[in-house]
Amino acid sequence: MKRLLVIALLMISSLSAQIKDVTVSIVPQKYFVEKIAGDKINVNVMVKKGFSPANYEPKTSQMKKLAQSSIYFSIGVPFENSWLKKFKNANKNMLMVDTSMGIEKLEMVEHSHHEDEGHHDEHADHDEHDDHKKHDEHDEHKDHDHEKHDEHDEHADHDEHESSDPHIWNDPILVKIQAKNIYEALVKVDHDNESFYKENYEKFIKELDLLNQKLETILNPYKNKAFMVFHPSWGYFAKKYSLEQVAIESQGKEPKPKELVELIKDAKEHNIKIVFVAPQFSQKSAKLIANSINGSVHVIDPLAKNWEENLIQTAEKIANTYK
Template sequence: MKIFLISIFLIIQSYAYEVTVSILPQKYFVEKIAKNKVNINVMVKPGFSPATYAPRTSQMRKLSKSSIYFYIGVPFENAWLDKFAYSNKKMLMIDSSKNIKKLEMLAHEHHEEEHEENHEEENHHEDDEEHTGLDPHTWTDPSLVKIHAKNILEALIKVDEKNTSFYTKNYNSFIEELSLLDNKIKDILKDKKESAFMVFHPSWSYFARAYHLEQIAVEKEGKEPKVKEIIALVKEAKEHKIKTLFVSPQFSQNAARKIAKAINGTVLSVDSLAYKWDENLLNIAKTIKNQ
């Protein structure tokens, strides 16, 4: 029986086509829609930074067999997308974040305006904040993931039209899951009076905007804060009654630990690039609620 099941699995795998994505959350999205119709290769492996990542030779070999590459706007793509396209001229190059108007990457952000379902309007703030390019972390807002899902659906159908109904059915189910997740987070945060949360790297701008929160970033222009800046951050954390600092595993926790010690708080490792991106959002919402 075991041998039979393995044989069936291998047959299914042999009919699946190759798809490559930049980061793990995209793998989650593609799997929700394509299921076992595709084999998904992920460029940025766990623990690595999408700012400086360089693909391995084995990944480039898999890329040469891919029917679709889904990119998303993370920094390493700037140096590699043209090379990817050149290495496999038959491969569709699809921006899964297409039609999302991205926010500027800011060191310190406030989002208190009304939450729009499709986020087509971008909020600009006239504070003394440094603009450091467009923020790619659109997957931290479930409503924006719906746009990713639509782009993924259209690409899958273009490559594999005969399975249109299969992909569409899975897409519709995924959209329902995203709405449920969005409502769960809103319910968790509905009675929260203090809206600020502190992170090392400002990866949660879209999450902050979606749920009317204030994201306070520890790093300044990609660098750890100086002593004077840490003192100011400690003061700000106390003013907002912040007790938890969120740090992605790709970054140093030194500055966050200093601030946490000064406010009698804790440092919580939360990976914005994790495959289980939805669990991350729920955990962050619950932590913000309870601090």
């Protein structure tokens, strides 16, 4: 009898200590959650490497795995617009948390954005999405209660969300806000590990401040300089470090011949010699422009797995453009 009691207690203990699953939309979020949760949480990523969060379609296997998640961390990327409600329906007990809560997003801009992108009001950028018109992201969030985040997919204000830029993970200071949202949600579903999460959260905040200082050191000599990218994923980054992002595509479309002429002209005026592309997008227009300015095409990935290292490498690549 005692043996059965011991086995039962061990089973209960094992269940209580079981690692919880959470799901995030994109790879950089996995980095953030793991910084705070460590080995206490298993993080699933919805948009896998090499795919675009603009129009991603989750696989059946991912939907099944979602049923085991305690939390879904959204961030405002376009595919969420049509999927968040489905995610909630797949797991009624899952806490829906918008990690962009508390961040004032920048507006997306069209091809003419190269005029003054680095100087939009606080943190302006130009979206990541092949189909910006479907961008009704859910960042209004007038009710900041995490419990109500599953309602975002109703998109109460489509017009506003269509024009907002979701690339908030490319500014380490904005990531501090996201980290706080993540920390609070983890404590909510796993209060027993609150002290562990708090310690890691505070450590991560210090790391973000140090990263910001390092990026400032790299980029300060190049304030107000422009860099050209195919997809406008780096607007918040440009704003934070007083740079100017010149984007090639608009609304997920390749530029027309007339627009290409203007882009080549802009590149020459800004003395741009490197055109950056993300691995998720075509290099056709980037190569054409690079050839016209006697420049080259380099790859930078806004969705890279090693988030911190990627931001440093991106800063160094931009700085090297002007050395």
